[in-house]
Amino acid sequence: MPHRHFHAAIALGLCLLLACRSREPDGIALIGATLIDGTGGPPLEESVVVIRRGHVESVGSRGDFRLPERTTEMDLTGRWIMPGLVDGHVHLVDPLAGVARWSMTRYLAWGVTTVRDVHGPLRSVLAVRRQLNRGWSPGPRVYSAGSMLDGVPPTYPDAVAARTAKEARRGVDRLVNADVDLIKVYTRVDKTLLAAVLDEARTFNLAVAGHLGLTDAVTAARLGLGSLEHLSGIPEAAAADPAALYAAHRSSFFAGWTAFERAWAGLDSMSLARVAGVLAAQNVIVVPTLVLHETLSRLDDPAVLGDTMLKTIPEEEQRRWNVPDMIARAGWTRSDLAAFRRARTAQNLFLRVFNAKDGRVAVGTDAANQMLIPGHAVHREMELLVAAGLTPGEAITAATRNGALLLRVDSLGLIAPGKVADLVVLERDPLADIRNTTSIHRVVLGGRMLSPDSIRSRW
């Protein structure tokens, strides 16, 4: 049969061309783990996840699984799989200390496969993004706002500053031309500037993240804010008279932050619920960074300073994380820190109500700022979200799927066919105890299997 000969000839030709390498395995089947896929649905026991060429090829049950060709098996019986974690609020470059190179492998070792950088010096932060996303050095996948957009005078000298609505639009255009992934606005952006930023960003289909100061959260939500950082603007929206808060934001960054934290304990729960309702209805993703609020509220607590986890970061960084110096710069008194602790109760109440109204919460940490350990802080944030009233499953969704929604990418945050193969294999059940998310056995980044132990050995 000439037909068959023809096919055989083609097969032989291809085989010679490819040196018969095509039979080598290019896929791996993870077999037997309990799968938490990121959707928030019930976990799938005895699962099989097939990964090939950086993506999830199929997801199924062990019972009716047949190993595809060119696929090796990895037995994960008795373990758990969840999507790679997303830290939705990080700073990879410190304005003074420069690129936090040491932080990159920490993120990976702790299962954080994607980060959203929300401010740095424009050129260096985008250079870091390129370096990591092209795989030139190990680290998480990076989405970046480049530099934040602020009013005048800007809080940080490397921010893009705008005095008028026209300048705000021009600032957005400049960031778009630099190829940022989102726009981040800061505390000195008032309602006029914010409206211009949101309108201009909409033209380019870019989300806007807000650490608000001179605009309240309800106003920002109605104007189309994408994500709310640090629960900012909520006391300003819920307070009977926010004038003193705005005066504080105008006087200095730290005065604004202190007044904002101090305001929480006095807020009326009905007003908080009203704000939560508006934010949920407007689909604002809330990135509460509870780990930041919690850490700042306990800066005078010896347990925070004596945290053994701090020993896992480079000594020079430990020295830079100078807490007494930070307290002095911020001008915080014992009474301020006590008020910050009282704020935590109201912040948790807000999150519970927001979550009950189907509002979306995403995990963010503000690492690698003082005392916020890159990667590890994501696990602390999930623990604090559970303490605030979310279920462990909801906390995991906040760190996975909702992180992807924050970035507006549909290839991340879920374990399903076609998605990027970013996942974390755990030794213990995170749904039974959220702290078990730290029991990391393996991390898979874009289909590449990483061992946290071997990453740590190279620190």
Ligand SMILES: [Zn+2]
């Ligand atoms: Zn930040």
